Amino acid sequence: MHKNYHHSFKFLVRDYECDYQGVVNNAVYQNYLEHARNELFRSLGINFAKMHAQGKDVVITKVELNYKYPLRSCDEFVVKTRVTQQGKIRFVFEQDIFRLPDEKIILNATVTLVWLQSGRPALPAEFAAAFAKL
Numbered sequence: 554m555h556k557n558y559h560h561s562f563k564f565l566v567r568d569y570e571c572d573y574q575g576v577v578n579n580a581v582y583q584n585y586l587e588h589a590r591n592e593l594f595r596s597l598g599i600n601f602a603k604m605h606a607q608g609k610d611v612v613i614t615k616v617e618l619n620y621k622y623p624l625r626s627c628d629e630f631v632v633k634t635r636v637t638q639q640g641k642i643r644f645v646f647e648q649d650i651f652r653l654p655d656e657k658i659i660l661n662a663t664v665t666l667v668w669l670q671s672g673r674p675a676l677p678a679e680f681a682a683a684f685a686k687l
Contacts, residue, residue: 556647558633559687560593563653566628576623583616586648586662589632597683604679608671611680614643615665621658629653636687642668642676644684 564585572578594601604610624630635647644666650659668676 556633556635556649558635558649560589560596561631561633562589562592563629563631564588566624566626566630568626571626576625579618579620582618582620582650582660582662585630585632585650586646586664589634589648590646590664593634593636594683597686599680599683604677609677609679610669610672611666612669613664613666615663617663619661621660622652624650624652624659630659636684638684639665642674644668 566577570577570581591601601611630650630652633649633651637645637647639645646662646664646666648662648664650662651657652659667674668680670677
């Protein structure tokens with residue numbers, strides 16, 4: 554699968570993330586995806602704590618995960634992310650996890666987020682400026 558990704562972030566599976574079957578627990582994948590999104594935001598200069606203090610937040614409204622193959626303890630992998638804007642406040646993050654070094658596809662995800670200002674739907678100028686850099 555080849556997409557024009559905007560960001561990638563590497564990880565290593567830790568033992569405690571695996572279940573009794575020896576594979577990464579299904580819920581842990583969402584942590585990987587969130588951390589990769591947060592690293593993308595950070596690379597764009599977005600500081601969530603600062604923005605939240607100003608009443609500016611992002612909220613996940615939908616998550617779709619398509620598991621292809623399991624990760625196991627000590628596997629290295631990368632989360633690649635592509636972002637598209639849909640409408641004024643909705644952004645869709647297409648995220649794919651690939652095992653390294655063979656780049657075997659592990660998971661495809663689509664995560665939809667909306668932006669809020671003071672609890673109301675709005676795209677804060679800082680977010681718009683940051684995503685214009687992509």
